[in-house]
Amino acid sequence: ILNVEQSPQSLHVQEGDSTNFTCSFPSSNFYALHWYRWETAKSPEALFVMTLNGDEKKKGRISATLNTKEGYSYLYIKGSQPEDSATYLCARGEDKIIFGKGTRLHILP
């Protein structure tokens, strides 16, 4: 993997359901993995920064895991709510961070 890849590109989830999506990245020369939530017309909001293999972080209903050896991270949202609708960006790096294209999450009422 040469770039940061996110899947799926878009996702529709029923309110109340849990969901997860993936970020894949080059595992060599790894420094940090970032997750951002980007709502329309707002600034991207930093969710997590993870640096160590096996890291797991949690903020409310959202959590993330990191596997630096195989080059992937998962973002989990438990009990989706309408306010979770946003684009979730994953990025790899320390100084220069390389972004994926994002996963666009739509929560259906």
Added chain:
Amino acid sequence: GAVVSQHPSRVICKSGTSVKIECRSLDFQATTMFWYRQFPKKSLMLMATSNEGSKATYEQGVEKDKFLINHASLTLSTLTVTSAHPEDSSFYICSARKRHSYEQYFGPGTRLTVT
């Protein structure tokens, strides 16, 4: 804390004119600021990195004479798109980072349209 503002949020200009976009960290000192550009359906692409008081470091393929970056203080960086052309129309977004921190805090972005 960690709020970044960007001004203007939207600008329309004519070909050949220059446009300045400001990025400010409102409640912290940003030792490093980054400028990104986003093309439709693409990732945020890093254009340049600027450290306070020094020249910006541009990514490959980004013309430094076209995109002038100034980081004169610990709370302000500016991006000037010089002699703008329609192909410069894009979404430009800045981020700021505190010293000794991995996290980047983003502004809300500027939509530039060159007619």
